[in-house]
Amino acid sequence: MYKLHYLNMSYCYDHPRPAVATDIVLFSIREGRLMLLLVKRAHEPFAGAWALPGGFVGIDENLETSALRELEEETGVTGVYLEQLHTFGESDRDPRGRVISVAYYALTPSDRLYIHAASDAKAVAWFALEDLPPVAFDHEKVVNMAHRRLVAKLDYSTIAFQFMPEMFTLSELQAVYQIILGEELDKRNFRKGVLAMSCLEHTNERRRNGNHRPAQLYRLKSPGRVEFIK
Amino acid sequence: MYKLHYLNMSYCYDHPRPAVATDIVLFSIREGRLMLLLVKRAHEPFAGAWALPGGFVGIDENLETSALRELEEETGVTGVYLEQLHTFGESDRDPRGRVISVAYYALTPSDRLYIHAASDAKAVAWFALEDLPPVAFDHEKVVNMAHRRLVAKLDYSTIAFQFMPEMFTLSELQAVYQIILGEELDKRNFRKGVLAMSCLEHTNERRRNGNHRPAQLYRLKSPGRVEFIK
DNA sequence: CTCACTTAGTGTATAAGTTACACTATCTGA
């Protein structure tokens, strides 16, 4: 039976502490599919297996900072939209000992992705969500929760805009929604819906590609990537 | 600049680790108000100040277990509904050093509350949410997030049922919603709504108190306290 | 230069869901 006292620091010094890590589920839309970024582990345990990018939190490092740093170190990806997902702390989730993982999910537009294996990750690659390889630790659980959160937030937030580049057409935006939701949406209702949020403004530019009418380019109204409804 | 490797355990042993704690925001409806449980701190820092119940996580202890244990040790309260809220990890949130806190919120019906100051808490007391004393650390932020979450979940989940005793009348349930939302609800629409969820069944018992028509008693349909929509 | 092709862009009628609203029912206690 534990006999710990609340914020009695003697416990802090006298007892072994769990390690604290961050893990990141980075989503992006690529090749018309919802994909996420995995790194190939170089070391035991699970050496050679795919896993979420992540790593241990520095003693004076904020959690978000840690997540962004690990992501950059292992994959070279920066400038993503980041949100905390859940903290996974089952005492047996890491075979080497107690590791508590604060999981984040991140979103990035498809045009801002250059990735490279770095740090001690052997390789970095994008995988379609519905076609994941086996992953290390409890990372499948983390990925599933991140996906459920993403789908849920599509309905009541503007989170999907984080997948879009600076300027985009309404058809492109609709395609993103359809990919994440896995269903077709009605074009007119979709446009009515997103314009009713009144967080889009149309630029004076158009996208002309292919032998057809060029599409109006839109951007987010308020400067920066704002989320209006949490 | 950090040079940490992902799950390279050498980091774990070579570097100082943050302490990990759990904090619990326990809500209940009392005296017609939404209240939460605070403990008076016995030790520095913030000795004598009110704070959320909580404490350090044991090295082999699951996070939920830790939260429930701390709650019981410090306040005597058991058997609550518990859900993870958020993990607070700002590097300066505790004056003594790095403490990462996994915050939970908990709900309990008003009839199952016996509280007593225990462990090294000087005192334990319920406070109305809109009339909180100054609280230690970043606990005000934690409380605010817990409250927002609670209000948000009223709309799309059956979480409010966790405030109810085994059997309750629809008027009592409506009162709970009104207290949490801070607004009056239409009686007929409310009853239509909750009955449409079809997770209530009416018992054959009635509550007769006061000089008026007795009310039908309901209970949750499925055994246990189930939440249907996460 | 015009025609075939491709995607962009637009409005309306119906269905579904939400809101507003007032009276009768049933019990207690004087």
Place this chain on the structure above:
DNA sequence: TCAGATAGTGTAACTTATACACTAAGTGAG
């Protein structure tokens, strides 16, 4: 038996969501 108190019930108006088909504006080939 009557006054007082809370329980319990339905409907019409309004708002929101859904289903649905054609015209517009480019490109490129013949």
